[in-house]
Amino acid sequence: MSHRIVSKKQxxxxxxxxxxxxxxxxxxxxxxxxxxxxxxxDGSERIPLTIAGxxxxxxxxxLIWQRVGKTTARLAQLNEGEQIANVAGPLxxxxxxxxxxxxxxxGGGIGNAPLLPIxxxxxxxxxxxxxxxxxxxxxxxxxxxxFAEVSDEMIVCTDDGSYKRKALVTEPLKEVCQRSPKPDxxxxxxxxxxxxxxxxxxxxxxxxxEVSLNTIMVDGTGMCGGCRVEVGGQAxxxxxxGPEFDGHKVNFDLMIKRINAYxxxxxxxxxxxxxxQCKVGLGN
Amino acid sequence: MVGTAHPTETLAVTPEExxxxxxxxxxxxxAGGLKTKDRLAIPPQExxxxxxxxxxxxxxxxxxxxxxxxxxxEALRCLQCKNAPCIxxxxxxxxxxxxVGAIAEGDYRKALDLIKENSLLPAVCGRVCPQEVxxxxxxxxxxxxxxxxxxxxxGRLERFVxxxxxxxxxxxxxxxAPTGMKVAIIGxxxxxxxxxADARRAGHEVTIFEAFHKPGGVxxxxxxxxxxxKAIVRQxxxxxxxxxxxxxxxxIVGRTRTIEQLMKEDGFDAVYIGVGAGLxxxxxxxxxxxxxxxxxxxxxxxxxxxxxxxxGAGADTPIARSKRVAVVGxxxxxxxxxxxAVRLGAExxxxxxxxxxxxxxxxxxxVHHAKQEGVxxxxxxxxxxxxxxxxxxxxxIECLRYELGEPDASGRRRPVAIPGSEFQIEVDTVIIAxxxxxxxxxRQTTPGLEFNKWGNIIVDENCRxxxxxxxxxxxxxxxxxxxxxxxxxGRIAAAAMNEYLAQKKLTRRNAV
Numbered sequence: 094m095s096h097r098i099v100s101k102k103q104x105x106x107x108x109x110x111x112x113x114x115x116x117x118x119x120x121x122x123x124x125x126x127x128x129x130x131x132x133x134x135d136g137s138e139r140i141p142l143t144i145a146g147x148x149x150x151x152x153x154x155x156l157i158w159q160r161v162g163k164t165t166a167r168l169a170q171l172n173e174g175e176q177i178a179n180v181a182g183p184l185x186x187x188x189x190x191x192x193x194x195x196x197x198x199x200g201g202g203i204g205n206a207p208l209l210p211i212x213x214x215x216x217x218x219x220x221x222x223x224x225x226x227x228x229x230x231x232x233x234x235x236x237x238x239x240f241a242e243v244s245d246e247m248i249v250c251t252d253d254g255s256y257k258r259k260a261l262v263t264e265p266l267k268e269v270c271q272r273s274p275k276p277d278x279x280x281x282x283x284x285x286x287x288x289x290x291x292x293x294x295x296x297x298x299x300x301x302x303e304v305s306l307n308t309i310m311v312d313g314t315g316m317c318g319g320c321r322v323e324v325g326g327q328a329x330x331x332x333x334x335g336p337e338f339d340g341h342k343v344n345f346d347l348m349i350k351r352i353n354a355y356x357x358x359x360x361x362x363x364x365x366x367x368x369x370q371c372k373v374g375l376g377n
Numbered sequence: 378m379v380g381t382a383h384p385t386e387t388l389a390v391t392p393e394e395x396x397x398x399x400x401x402x403x404x405x406x407x408a409g410g411l412k413t414k415d416r417l418a419i420p421p422q423e424x425x426x427x428x429x430x431x432x433x434x435x436x437x438x439x440x441x442x443x444x445x446x447x448x449x450x451e452a453l454r455c456l457q458c459k460n461a462p463c464i465x466x467x468x469x470x471x472x473x474x475x476x477v478g479a480i481a482e483g484d485y486r487k488a489l490d491l492i493k494e495n496s497l498l499p500a501v502c503g504r505v506c507p508q509e510v511x512x513x514x515x516x517x518x519x520x521x522x523x524x525x526x527x528x529x530x531x532g533r534l535e536r537f538v539x540x541x542x543x544x545x546x547x548x549x550x551x552x553x554a555p556t557g558m559k560v561a562i563i564g565x566x567x568x569x570x571x572x573x574a575d576a577r578r579a580g581h582e583v584t585i586f587e588a589f590h591k592p593g594g595v596x597x598x599x600x601x602x603x604x605x606x607k608a609i610v611r612q613x614x615x616x617x618x619x620x621x622x623x624x625x626x627x628x629i630v631g632r633t634r635t636i637e638q639l640m641k642e643d644g645f646d647a648v649y650i651g652v653g654a655g656l657x658x659x660x661x662x663x664x665x666x667x668x669x670x671x672x673x674x675x676x677x678x679x680x681x682x683x684x685x686x687x688x689g690a691g692a693d694t695p696i697a698r699s700k701r702v703a704v705v706g707x708x709x710x711x712x713x714x715x716x717x718a719v720r721l722g723a724e725x726x727x728x729x730x731x732x733x734x735x736x737x738x739x740x741x742x743x744v745h746h747a748k749q750e751g752v753x754x755x756x757x758x759x760x761x762x763x764x765x766x767x768x769x770x771x772x773x774i775e776c777l778r779y780e781l782g783e784p785d786a787s788g789r790r791r792p793v794a795i796p797g798s799e800f801q802i803e804v805d806t807v808i809i810a811x812x813x814x815x816x817x818x819x820r821q822t823t824p825g826l827e828f829n830k831w832g833n834i835i836v837d838e839n840c841r842x843x844x845x846x847x848x849x850x851x852x853x854x855x856x857x858x859x860x861x862x863x864x865x866x867g868r869i870a871a872a873a874m875n876e877y878l879a880q881k882k883l884t885r886r887n888a889v
Contacts (some may be wrong), residue, residue, distance in 0.1 A: 117628075117633050117634065118633065121632065121633055121634065131590060134590060134591070135691075136684065136687075136691045136692045136693060137693055138683070138693035138694045139590070139683070139694070163693055164693060178590070179590040179626070179627050180627060181588065181589075181590070181626075181627035181628070181629060181633075182629070182632065182633065183632055183633070184629065184632060311675060311678050311679060311683065311694075312588070312589065312598075312678065314588050314629055314632075314655075314816065314818060315655055315656050315816050315817070315818065316655055316656070316657070316674050316678070316816065317657070317672060317674045317675035317678050318656070318657045318659070318672040318674065318675055319671070319672075319675045321659075321666055322666070323666050328659055328661075328665060328666055330656075333656075333816075333817070333818065344666075346769075347666055347667075347769060350667075350668050350768060350769030350770075351666065351668055351769070353668075354668045354669075354697075355695040358688065358689075358695035359695065361689065362688075362689060362693055362695075365689065
């Protein structure tokens with residue numbers, strides 16, 4: 094079963110959006126779940142990507158990714174009408190959606206993509222949703238409009254102040270936690286370091302904070318254990334026990350080391366790929 | 378690393394001498410004069426192997442296979458026992474005596490047909506079956522010579538005829554008229570392949586669902602190329618396709634669709650669950666999540682399925698380029714991991730096992746090959762913790778020394794730690810190969826299916842589960858087992874399934 098790219102566009106510097114044919118996944122997926130894809134059947138790496146949205150009637154899913162290495166670059170190179178060889182999923186345990194009361198959804202950069210279906214489901218479940226969206230600069234702020242549709246309150250900030258409030262997300266998050274009554278639940282998805290500091294921000298307030306982790310994976314079904322993280326001192330598998338965990342218990346420092354395990358090789362592969370692209374005149 | 382083999386025959390006997398010996402023996406036999414004494418005197422035929430030093434630098438198969446003369450000489454060693462004890466040692470009861478006899482006659486086609494009556498994957502089993510604790514353990518020749526390693530090499534003979542068959546145009550098994558019944562096979566490992574073939578032969582419409590992007594299960598992601606060339610597995614999958622079996626990859630039963638959906642919404646009349654072992658066990662010691670600590674599953678999947686040994690030359694999946702590796706465990710998976718690390722260029726590979734070599738569950742042949750390739754065995758030792766540097770990279774493994782105490786429930790003497798015996802080995806990579814736990818995915822998503830306390834599916838002697846129309850076999854039932862045991866269960870399950878479907882069809886017809 095191959096997976097055709099129905100439509101695709103660039104939505105930020107190095108950030109891409111695509112709608113991809115995957116009827117079974119579109120039907121089965123629930124908020125918080127992800128897929129694993131590989132561009133070709135032979136030689137390609139398997140990478141996990143969160144599902145930003147799905148439409149069971151057209152049998153498509155939405156993927157958003159950042160071009161950071163060879164595989165994401167090759168994905169960005171594919172055009173509408175072309176195929177992704179393998180898309181497997183939906184994987185991971187779906188988000189536990191309940192009526193918490195007031196929920197804060199904190200998204201950082203590309204993390205807004207997996208956060209959107211969660212915010213949407215939380216709103217549908219009757220929660221008051223406060224969305225705090227952050228990005229490095231204006232050009233990297235994605236999905237703001239769609240969050241506005243499902244949020245009762247929006248706080249948008251950029252690191253450099255090029256758009257709306259100049260702040261890191263932890264600043265408004267702290268302010269929201271200081272309100273009375275304080276929020277009942279916080280969901281954070283973004284760069285690992287950002288999630289770590291958000292958890293440190295909510296910890297003194299005792300607000301339950303869930304994070305969605307994005308680690309290295311091979312199979313995504315619990316077989317390899319490459320994605321394991323330390324949660325409350327115990328090894329947990331992100332692919333089957335997660336991807337969402339109690340952020341106050343996650344050992345982020347160790348996780349950051351593990352996700353960088355192949356940094357050098359990844360850079361090497363990306364450099365070689367870019368050089369090759371230049372030679373054949375396809376670089377962009 | 379390159380893919381070319383450098384065959385070097387290290388055998389003292391020349392092919393010419395073997396040809397002469399074979400002719401003499403055949404002449405004697407045709408004259409009716411080949412006695413048991415003569416057969417026992419035929420030298421056991423060693424299988425030619427790639428030179429140990431050469432094979433450290435390639436992933437090509439280690440054992441190169443018998444020549445025709447060797448196969449016939451080896452087959453002539455068989456005493457053709459009336460009671461054929463070897464067959465009792467075979468989980469799928471291959472007609473061993475008869476196929477070995479056919480090889481001695483030079484009728485290789487017949488030999489292969491005889492094997493295929495009971496085993497669908499002879500080229501695989503001839504390579505990876507633990508014959509020394511199955512058929513060959515019972516062999517009268519081995520018993521007479523008081524050495525199981527001198528038993529008739531049944532596995533090598535099986536491989537010999539299977540490979541001849543592969544190189545020729547192997548016939549696609551006949552398929553019965555369509556029954557209108559639909560069968561779902563979950564998992565494309567050895568059990569799934571056999572169950573699929575047997576269900577298809579009975580005329581059912583068969584679909585295999587595989588979670589990975591390539592079919593073959595453990596034979597593709599787990600067992601390395603140097604022990605089981607992937608071309609063999611591809612060919613078996615091709616045969617299934619030619620029989621009309623549909624294979625859907627990237628389909629995770631329990632996630633993409635549940636068993637209930639397959640049966641209630643997608644019209645499958647029966648299901649075989651052969652999803653394999655699943656979750657790797659860790660030791661729960663300090664430092665196990667450091668960078669450079671792998672489960673054997675991850676290490677082997679990266680190397681085999683994802684071809685990480687070709688990183689930068691056609692493969693995009695990276696793997697640690699280790700200098701000093703510690704592999705923990707004493708099974709075949711531990712040997713596979715250690716030997717893979719050697720091929721990936723490690724200078725030192727230590728195999729750490731808490732008992733002695735005698736208790737190792739690995740095949741004797743694998744242990745032998747690992748040693749030949751320079752793997753250092755650290756026996757009666759077990760890790761206490763793994764140490765890392767400031768960046769979280771593994772720098773050493775701390776072990777305790779052990780001694781053997783009283784026998785435990787498995788009958789093996791229990792290893793007991795010697796207090797204060799800690800010592801460290803400098804390593805940059807640790808591979809943990811101490812077994813697997815059952816993957817919980819099917820359990821979590823299939824209400825009505827019964828599991829034991831270890832999370833393995835409970836089945837009866839016909840591989841029937843607690844759910845009507847649902848059958849299961851292989852590692853998800855047995856815990857850690859072997860390719861041949863999974864195949865055996867696939868076959869039993871398919872027979873029970875075919876019977877169930879025949880009944881179901883009858884009932885359906887009567888209801889109309």
